[in-house]
Amino acid sequence: MRTIPWTRPFMQVDVFSARPFSGNPVAVVLDGTGVSDVQMQTLARWTNLSETTFVLPPTTDEADYLLRIFTPQAELPFAGHPTLGSARAWLEAGGTPRRAGRIVQECAAGLVAIRHQGELAFAAPPRIRDGALDDAYLERITAAFGIRRERVLAHQWVDNGPGWAVVELATAREVLDLEPDLSFIPDAMVGAIGAHPAGGEYRYEMRTFAPAVGVLEDPACGSMSAGVAQWLTASGAAPAAYRVSQGSRVGRDASIAVAAEADGTVWVGGDTTVLIRGTVTL
Known part of the structure; x- marks a missing residue:
């Protein structure tokens, strides 16, 4: 017997291009509560996009929501265009940030700040590995x-x-x-x-x-x-x-904006456009 609703709100967002269908699409399930890991991976494999995401309630008061990110084969701790596209979908669905002008996303990589004044932009998380390749x-x-x-x-x-x-x-x-x-x-x-x-x-x-x-x-x-x-x-x-x-x-015709602040924080942003709205059956 199913323990979750048959349908969930769904959007598909074009990221990093002002011209529709020219950026990188991300599929966003706006209510991932109760969806199993297997169901999440199965949907991501079926959409066959670079990433499919699931929005969930945050586990910390510092965050506005928790995001899980899946490629067709695996879950990622963080990814950039899904972060921006999911933030756009969350806002379009009526999400209200705790702090005006800034969304905080929780994901496996930690907390990620997202500015939403003009183009959406995320603050680059710390690198977990750097240095020259062997x-x-x-x-x-x-x-x-x-x-x-x-x-x-x-x-x-x-x-x-x-x-x-x-x-x-x-x-x-x-x-x-x-x-x-x-x-x-x-x-x-x-x-x-x-x-x-x-x-x-x-x-x-x-x-x-x-x-x-x-x-x-x-x-x-x-x-x-x-x-x-x-x-x-x-x-x-x-x-x-x-x-x-x-x-x-x-x-495609993607345009990615980069801006580094004096304190070393790097912001990465671009256009985000919701092109598909509806529900998905899980």
């Missing part, structure tokens, strides 16, 4: 990307929960031209960034690949953007504010 892993990545080691300008762990590593190439064009063979790195969560020519709208082009959790190429990735921004702004390699473009190789 030679063996870097060799696997360059083999998968089909490039020589000498083309990598810099590399770094930028892991804030999902397990991200990144390599920096000289240009955005080099990033866009990659034709990765992910069979070399089936357990990876890895990205590549490269600079656009000076004076344009975007500072970097980024691509992210997550075969470890069943996502071959992500159309737009907030968590990777957050970890990369913490690395590059702290080292002085990037300005305090810039934009990242992502998704053109998979037919």
Whole structure:
């Protein structure tokens, strides 16, 4: 016998693009109370999006809600575009933050602040792993990307929960031209960034690949953007504010805004648009 209602409120939100159907969609179940882990993973596998989320009551008075985040294959402690998309869905469903202008999301990675004045933006959580990649892993990545080691300008762990590593190439064009063979790195969560020519709208082009959790190429990735921004702004390699473009190789047009404050807090934001409203049967 079922112990939960047949239907739950549901929204699908396009994240990181002002043009509908051009960003990264996230499926949001707005009442995950009583939904089992198996049901959550089953729905995430069926939606076949990068992530599907479930909004639950918080376990601490500091948070506005608890969010669980699933890829088609696994649960993540944190992810960027699901954080923004779920916040947008929660607000559209009538959610009221405890503090005006700021939402606090509880997730497995801890508490994440989200500003909702203009574009939604989340405060990047602390990295749980940083520093240069070891030679063996870097060799696997360059083999998968089909490039020589000498083309990598810099590399770094930028892991804030999902397990991200990144390599920096000289240009955005080099990033866009990659034709990765992910069979070399089936357990990876890895990205590549490269600079656009000076004076344009975007500072970097980024691509992210997550075969470890069943996502071959992500159309737009907030968590990777957050970890990369913490690395590059702290080292002085990037300005305090810039934009990242992502998704053109998979037919999307994502724009990710990054801003680092004087205290080191990095905010990652972008457009969020609810495109589907209804219910989902569980």
